[in-house]
Amino acid sequence: MAGVITASEPSRTGPFTGLSPRQFGKPVSALRREGADPVRKGRPWSLPLEDRVLLVATYWRTNLTLRQPAPLFGVSKSAADRIVDHLGPAPALQQRKRFRKDTVLIVDGTLVPTRDHTVAEQSKNYRYSTDHQVVIDADTRLIVAVGRPLPGNRNDCRAWEPSGAKDTVGHTTVIADGGYRGTGLVIPHRRERGQAALPAWKEEHNSSHRKVRARVEHAFDRMKTWKILRDCRLKGDGVHQAI
Secondary structure, three states: OOOOOOOOOHHHHHHHHOOOHHHHHHHHHHHHHOOOOOOOOOOOOOOOHHHHHHHHHHHHHHOOOOOOHHHHOOOOHHHHHHHHHHHOOOOOOOOOOOOOOOOEEEEEEEEEEEOOOOOOEEOOOOOEEEEEEEEEEOOOOOEEEEOOOEEOOOOHHHHOOOOOHHHHHOOOEEEOOHHHOOOOOEOOOOOOOOOOOOOHHHHHHHHHHHHHHHHHHHHHHHHOOOHHHOOEOOOOOHHHHHO
16 A cells, blocks of 8 residues: 655655654654664565654654554554554653753753553643653753653652753753742742842843743743644653653
8 A cells, every 4th residue: 555645755744744854854864873774584664764754753743543644654553553662762852961061951841641640640730641841951942851751740849850850960050930949940039028029130130030941931832833742642651752
C-alpha cells in the first residue's frame, strides 16, 4: 500500500510537523549520525528513516490515534506503533551539562494532561496531569533541560529538586517566579509582613524580572502547539520523551 505522506516531498513536512524542510532535516541527520538506522538482521523497516521520523513527528504534532496516520504512510497500525515505540525516544532532548559562566537560565513548571495515572495526579486544572520543570536559556530562548515528570499536584518549589532539574543546572544563575520561594533561585521581591508597598527600586527590579521571565511562557506556547502535550496517551516514560 503506497503512502500519501512521504519525506521525499518537502512540502509535506510543514503541514504535518510545523517544521521547515531544513529544520526537519537536522534531527534526521543527527539520528543517522548517532546510529539510529543500523543495518540489522531480520525483516527491515517498511519505511526509510526520514519517513519514520516524519511519522513520529506527525503523531506527536497532531496527537491522532495511530489508526489515523498509519494509512497515510502506507503502513499498518501495528507497524506505526512499533516505529513510534522504537524511534520515539531517540530524538528526545539531551540535557545540557555545561553552561557558560555568564549564562542566565529561566525555569517554570508546566502541566501536561496524562492518561497514565501511575505517574499523574489531579491538578489545579482538575485533570490528571504531570508536572514538568522546564529550563530555558534566557538569551537563546531554547530549552536546555527538562525535569523528570512528577504528579501534577506538586507545587513548583517542591518539584524543582526531585525532578532533577536542580542537579542539571548546577550553580548556574536561574530566575523563576514567586512560586519557587525557599529554593535559592532568583525570584521577585515580596512585601514583608506589615509592609504596605515595596520600595521603588524593588518595584523596578520586579518589572525587569517579569519581562525576562516571560520568555519561558513563550517557550510553553511554542511547545503546546505539539498536541500530544495537551492530552498525552503514552505510558511510562512516554510523556517525558514527548515533552
